Amino acid sequence: MAIVVKRKPLNLLEKLYIPEIARGLAVTFRRMLFGETVTLEYPEQRPPIPAGYRGVPTLVRDPEGREKCVSCQLCEFVCPPKAIRITPGEIPEDSEYAHVEKGPKEFDIDMLRCIYCGMCQEVCPEEAIWLQNQYSMSGYSRAEMVNDKTKLYELGGTLPDEHFKWNKKKEAAEHGGGHH
Amino acid sequence: MAEENKENLITVNIDGQDLQVPPGTNMVEAVKMLGKEVPHYCYHPKLSVAGNCRMCLVEMGMPGRDRATGEAMLNEDGTPKIMWMPGPAIACGTKAAPGMHIKTNSPKAVESRESVTEFLLINHPLDCPICDQAGECKLQEFSASHGRGYSRFVEEKNVKPKRTRLGPRVTLDDERCILCSRCIRFSQEVAKDDVLGFTDRGSYSTLTCFPGKELANNYSLNTVDICPVGALTSTDFRFKMRVWFLKETKSIDFESSVGCNTVVSSREGKIYRITPRQNDEVNDTWMPDSGRELYKQVEAVDRLSFSSVNGSETSAVEAIKSAAELLKGEGVAIVGSGRNTVEEQFVLKAIADRVNAKGVYLVARYGDDDEILVSKDRNPNVRGALATGLISDLPAEQLSVLASQIDSGEVKTLLATKEDLVAAGLTVEQLKKVKLVVIDTHASDTTANADVVIAGLTQFEKSGTLINQQFRIQKFHKAVPGPVGSIDDLAALSAIQASLSGETMPTVVGTVWERIAAEGSIFEGLSFKGIPDTGALLDGSAFAGLAFAEGKSLHFEPKLEAAAAE
Ligand code: SF4
Numbered sequence A: 001m002a003i004v005v006k007r008k009p010l011n012l013l014e015k016l017y018i019p020e021i022a023r024g025l026a027v028t029f030r031r032m033l034f035g036e037t038v039t040l041e042y043p044e045q046r047p048p049i050p051a052g053y054r055g056v057p058t059l060v061r062d063p064e065g066r067e068k069c070v071s072c073q074l075c076e077f078v079c080p081p082k083a084i085r086i087t088p089g090e091i092p093e094d095s096e097y098a099h100v101e102k103g104p105k106e107f108d109i110d111m112l113r114c115i116y117c118g119m120c121q122e123v124c125p126e127e128a129i130w131l132q133n134q135y136s137m138s139g140y141s142r143a144e145m146v147n148d149k150t151k152l153y154e155l156g157g158t159l160p161d162e163h164f165k166w167n168k169k170k171e172a173a174e175h176g177g178g179h180h
Numbered sequence B: 001m002a003e004e005n006k007e008n009l010i011t012v013n014i015d016g017q018d019l020q021v022p023p024g025t026n027m028v029e030a031v032k033m034l035g036k037e038v039p040h041y042c043y044h045p046k047l048s049v050a051g052n053c054r055m056c057l058v059e060m061g062m063p064g065r066d067r068a069t070g071e072a073m074l075n076e077d078g079t080p081k082i083m084w085m086p087g088p089a090i091a092c093g094t095k096a097a098p099g100m101h102i103k104t105n106s107p108k109a110v111e112s113r114e115s116v117t118e119f120l121l122i123n124h125p126l127d128c129p130i131c132d133q134a135g136e137c138k139l140q141e142f143s144a145s146h147g148r149g150y151s152r153f154v155e156e157k158n159v160k161p162k163r164t165r166l167g168p169r170v171t172l173d174d175e176r177c178i179l180c181s182r183c184i185r186f187s188q189e190v191a192k193d194d195v196l197g198f199t200d201r202g203s204y205s206t207l208t209c210f211p212g213k214e215l216a217n218n219y220s221l222n223t224v225d226i227c228p229v230g231a232l233t234s235t236d237f238r239f240k241m242r243v244w245f246l247k248e249t250k251s252i253d254f255e256s257s258v259g260c261n262t263v264v265s266s267r268e269g270k271i272y273r274i275t276p277r278q279n280d281e282v283n284d285t286w287m288p289d290s291g292r293e294l295y296k297q298v299e300a301v302d303r304l305s306f307s308s309v310n311g312s313e314t315s316a317v318e319a320i321k322s323a324a325e326l327l328k329g330e331g332v333a334i335v336g337s338g339r340n341t342v343e344e345q346f347v348l349k350a351i352a353d354r355v356n357a358k359g360v361y362l363v364a365r366y367g368d369d370d371e372i373l374v375s376k377d378r379n380p381n382v383r384g385a386l387a388t389g390l391i392s393d394l395p396a397e398q399l400s401v402l403a404s405q406i407d408s409g410e411v412k413t414l415l416a417t418k419e420d421l422v423a424a425g426l427t428v429e430q431l432k433k434v435k436l437v438v439i440d441t442h443a444s445d446t447t448a449n450a451d452v453v454i455a456g457l458t459q460f461e462k463s464g465t466l467i468n469q470q471f472r473i474q475k476f477h478k479a480v481p482g483p484v485g486s487i488d489d490l491a492a493l494s495a496i497q498a499s500l501s502g503e504t505m506p507t508v509v510g511t512v513w514e515r516i517a518a519e520g521s522i523f524e525g526l527s528f529k530g531i532p533d534t535g536a537l538l539d540g541s542a543f544a545g546l547a548f549a550e551g552k553s554l555h556f557e558p559k560l561e562a563a564a565a566e
C-alpha cells in the first residue's frame, strides 16, 4: 500500500529561494572552514570495525601456534554457496601434535563465492575459522580471489583459546588417563 | 512354502500391536517387521547373538498361569493377564514365544536405553570431528535419539591407544571401541580366521590380535563395516573424506564369478571407497578386501586416455571408423572377455555373426576358491558369454588355437576386448602378423602392438549386467564419468556393428536390452530396468553339462546346482 506523503506548502521566504540557497551554502562553508568532516579519506583512513563484524573468513592458530582446524569439513558442508574446499590430511606420528591426528592438507576459500554469512564460523567445532575484520578483497584474476591455506592463516593470525582441549587430552594420556 | 509356514507362526504383541512371526525370530527382528527399531550395537543379523551391549533393553512379559491349577490367568475382561518381568530384557537375545508381550517405549525401556547410552559415553572420546565414522556412526545416532543429552561424569576419561595397526588394512582406535565384539564374532564365524579378542577387564578392556597374529585375512575390512563406532577404520580410507559427501552407486564386485553386491562411494568423479551391499542370496553383508581396491584402476598410471590409429592419437569416432574398415577384411577372429558385460557380449556376438568369425574366444582366469566370496573363476561374466551365445564351451586359459590359426594364416584380423593377448599366450610376432583392433582401458603389450586402440571404460564408469556363478543376472551402475577421450565399450561395439551391417544399432544399455530380451533366449521378459537390485535368477539348465570350475562359496553349492538341473 502506497503511503502518500503530504508536502508542506512553501512559505514566502522559501518561495523567494535566494535565502534558502544562502542557508545551504552556509552549511557547506561551515564544514569546509571549521573541519567538521563526516567522510573518510579511504583508503588512507579506515573506519573502526565494530566487534562481531563479519569480514573475510580466516583460519586461526591457538596461542601455542598450533593450527586449530582438524579438517572435519563441516564448514565445507554447511557453506551455502560452496565456497570452501578442503583436502583432509593426517598429522604425522612424529609431530608434536600427533595426538590431534588430523589437519587440513589444503584449504581453499573462493572469495568470489563467499557470501560472508558466517555459517562456517558457527558450525566449527574447533573454533578454527573466524570471520574477522578484513573487509576488502580484490584481485586481478579469479585464481587470485581464492584464498589458500597459507593466505588464510596469514589473514587469521592467532586468537586466544579458553580450552586447550587437545593439551588436556595429551596430559591425560601421559598420566594414564582415568587409571591412576 | 509360505502356506505351510503359516501354521507354526507365533503371535507376539509389540507395543499393543499383535504380530505373527516365524518361530526363532528374535525381538529386534520382530520389531523391525513393524517398521520400528530397537536400537542395538552388538546384535548383527548375520552373526551369532552376544547380548553384551545392553542397548536393546525392552520390557517383556508372558501370559500368566495359575501355579496351582496351571490355568491361564485372565483379566476381568477375559484377556490373558500379562506377568511383566521386573527387569528389562535384551530384545536381541529374546526369541519370540506364543503370547509374549513387549514394550519398546515404556518409561522403563526408555530409561534403560538412556542409562546404557550414558555409560557408553563415559569413556568415549567424543572426537567426532576427527572420526571417520561420524555421519554413519550408530553411537552418534543413538546418543542423539536415545540419550539424555548431558553427562554426569566429571572424572577423567579413559585414554587408550589411538592408532594401533591390527593388520595391513585395518587401524584400530581403541578409545572409541564399545566392546560389542562384532568384529571378533565376524572373524570367527564368517572369515574363519580367529585372530581378535579382548584382553584385560573393566575399563581396561582392549581389543587386540592374539600374540603373533594379525588381522590380515582377505575379509578384514568387513570388521570396519560392522564396527558400530569408529574404532576399526580402513587404513586406505582413513581421513580421506567425510562420508556425508559421498555419492553412493550400486555396483558389483568384478573380481570373480561370485558377483558380490557393492556400493561405490564417490565425490565429484573420484572414487573413495567400495563397501558391500546386502544381498542375502549372494554375499549377505560381506565382501572381500581385494574387491575394494579395484577402484584404483580408474586412476592408474597406465590408463588409456585416448584412442589411436597406428600409434597416433585420434578421436574415438575416427578409431571406430578405422576399426570397422579393418573388420570388413578377411579372416576375422574375436577375443571377447569374461569381463565384458552381457550387453557387450551380445553386440560382440552380433559382430561375430556379421563378419563370419573364424573363431570367438574368451580367456579363462583361474585362482583359488576361498569358499567364501572369491571363487576359482576370476572372470565375473563367463556365464554371460555362454548365455548370449558368444561362446558355446568353457574358455581355456591360453589362446593356443587362435595362435595356430594366426600361424596358418587363417586369421588375418583380430578384434580383442579387455584382454591382454600376450598374457594369454600369443607372441608379439603373432600380433604383428594380423590387423589388430583392441578395446581396452589400460596399456599392455597388446595395445602397444595394435593397429587400432579404442580407449574404453572401467566397470565404475559404465552400466551393465553380469551373470554370476548361480546364473543370477545382476546389474551395476555408472559411478563416475570416464576420462576425456574414452568411449563406452558398448557404444564403440555398437558403432562398429552398425557400420559393418549398415543398420542402426542401439548404443545404450537400456535399449540394447530390448534386443537382448526379444531374442527368445533365457533373457526373455527381462529389461535392464526390470532387473531387481539384488539380481534375477536365470534358468541355467541349458549349460548344466559344462564343467564349471568353481567350488563351494557362501551361497553356492556346485553339486546342488548340478543336481537341481537334472
Ligand atoms: S572394535 Fe568395533 S566391532 Fe570390535 S568390539 Fe569394538 S566397537 Fe565392536
Ligand code: FES
Pocket: B039, B040, B041, B042, B043, B050, B051, B052, B053, B054, B055, B056, B057, B090, B091, B092, B093
Ligand atoms: S544388541 Fe542386544 S545386547 Fe547388544
